[in-house]
Amino acid sequence: MHPHASQPGSPTTIAAVATASGVGAVSLVRLSGPESLAVADLATGGRASGMRPRASHYCRILDDAGEVLDDGLMVVFRSPNSFTGEDSVEFSGHGGMLITREVLARLLACGALPAGPGEFTQRAFLNGKLELTQAEGVMDLISAQTRLALRAARSQLEGVLGRRTTAARDEVLATLAHLEAWIDFPDEDILPDTGVSLRNGVSSVIATLDALLATADQGRLLREGARTVIFGPPNVGKSSLLNRLLGFERAIVSETAGTTRDTIEESISLHGIPLRIIDTAGLRQAGDHLEAAGIQRTQRQLETADLLLELADASLPRPPAMARISTETTRLLLLNKSDLGEHASWHGVQALRLSCTNGSGFEDLSLAIRDALHFNKSEWGDHAIAINTRHQACLQAARRALLAALELLDDPSTDAELAAIDLREALEALGEISGRVDTEDLLGEIFSRFCIGK
Ligand SMILES: Nc1nc2c(ncn2[C@@H]2O[C@H](COP(=O)(O)OP(=O)(O)OP(=O)(O)O)[C@@H](O)[C@H]2O)c(=O)[nH]1
Ligand SMILES: [Mg+2]
Numbered sequence: 001m002h003p004h005a006s007q008p009g010s011p012t013t014i015a016a017v018a019t020a021s022g023v024g025a026v027s028l029v030r031l032s033g034p035e036s037l038a039v040a041d042l043a044t045g046g047r048a049s050g051m052r053p054r055a056s057h058y059c060r061i062l063d064d065a066g067e068v069l070d071d072g073l074m075v076v077f078r079s080p081n082s083f084t085g086e087d088s089v090e091f092s093g094h095g096g097m098l099i100t101r102e103v104l105a106r107l108l109a110c111g112a113l114p115a116g117p118g119e120f121t122q123r124a125f126l127n128g129k130l131e132l133t134q135a136e137g138v139m140d141l142i143s144a145q146t147r148l149a150l151r152a153a154r155s156q157l158e159g160v161l162g163r164r165t166t167a168a169r170d171e172v173l174a175t176l177a178h179l180e181a182w183i184d185f186p187d188e189d190i191l192p193d194t195g196v197s198l199r200n201g202v203s204s205v206i207a208t209l210d211a212l213l214a215t216a217d218q219g220r221l222l223r224e225g226a227r228t229v230i231f232g233p234p235n236v237g238k239s240s241l242l243n244r245l246l247g248f249e250r251a252i253v254s255e256t257a258g259t260t261r262d263t264i265e266e267s268i269s270l271h272g273i274p275l276r277i278i279d280t281a282g283l284r285q286a287g288d289h290l291e292a293a294g295i296q297r298t299q300r301q302l303e304t305a306d307l308l309l310e311l312a313d314a315s316l317p318r319p320p321a322m323a324r325i326s327t328e329t330t331r332l333l334l335l336n337k338s339d340l341g342e343h344a345s346w347h348g349v350q351a352l353r354l355s356c357t358n359g360s361g362f363e364d365l366s367l368a369i370r371d372a373l374h375f376n377k378s379e380w381g382d383h384a385i386a387i388n389t390r391h392q393a394c395l396q397a398a399r400r401a402l403l404a405a406l407e408l409l410d411d412p413s414t415d416a417e418l419a420a421i422d423l424r425e426a427l428e429a430l431g432e433i434s435g436r437v438d439t440e441d442l443l444g445e446i447f448s449r450f451c452i453g454k
Contacts, residue, residue, distance in 0.1 A: 085127030118450025132435030148272030219386035234282025
């Protein structure tokens, strides 16, 4: 962060370039904070404060001698009707790198402070314009590489995850209120089913949390891409498979076994799922030390994969022992070169048959990959929720607390107050997801990952 950058939460006026750096048709410079209009007035010769809010006005940005620095469109927003909830001004000027820097420098000279990364979004959050999950959705939206990632980000931005966790929180709150009434009025007649209904309440929240937690893997895959490693003996067509999936000749293909020495990684979108496809050196007794180093790299890739594509040559006899790797990772067996006919030893072996030469079998392959990563419709398609690791940690903490409460409620001899403590802990953990329980550290951590101007 800039040494003079404003501190989060302080009522300063910040400025930043909101568009990507580089040359473009237009670049947007933003101001937000109580002095936004005063700063813009200084920079425009008093034009800004007379502008009708939320309407575009042509104006010029002037330097301190009154010379024109740039001209373009300005929009002013009056608190609370802006993205940040504060008074804000946006100026769209010419998209040159130098001219944009000069406009920003002029706004800073007129009294604004440079914004830190994500500070506009952070202010929107602090002013109640966004929940934390929605602010994170903004971030996901910007970094989304595929259609599905975009859909998940959009639904998070629209507050789907926030609403789910708020509903779970309300349910815990209701159960806690029920339990506390029971504790506070021990002499009242307790209906015989009170214990049962308390337990049911807790169990139902646990089920909701489980459903959300089940989206964590998909969330990580959507944000980072699924590491998909192609491996197998030399010359079976691993590099050909990479090239086919990519749609261009990225890796060298040749009839010489041991062609690929280093690992090659490329990203593709498959049915909207981001995949990081990794082509590896063929696994065999190494011919030289270079190849041995390549094979070592292959082993390392296999250990960190989300999905393994094990490739074999359908036209050759089935090797006595397929790759000697032991891993829990889902593995798909692919028989390539099916255009050459299938060797009898493969008959009856469950595998996907394909040909990198004529392209057969690729639609089945992409469906199989989608299913293996659990992105098939029934499991994921209808509710585009994909939690991140922060949400996962909060949900797990809440779940642990709820399980502890459940155990206490199951035992009639325990003090109900102890179960209430667990329920309050679950409430806190759930509140953290939407940012209700805010800690400075948490907010700083999240917003620092944004770019400046966001
Ligand atoms: N007939 C046929 N030939 C193929 C097919 N796929 C690949 N080949 C050929 O098989 C040979 C090896 O292909 P590569 O893609 O280089 O194989 P690789 O597994 O990457 O080999 P290494 O990098 O040496 O381990 C090349 O001559 C390809 O043209 C296929 O589906 N059918
Ligand atoms: Mg190769």
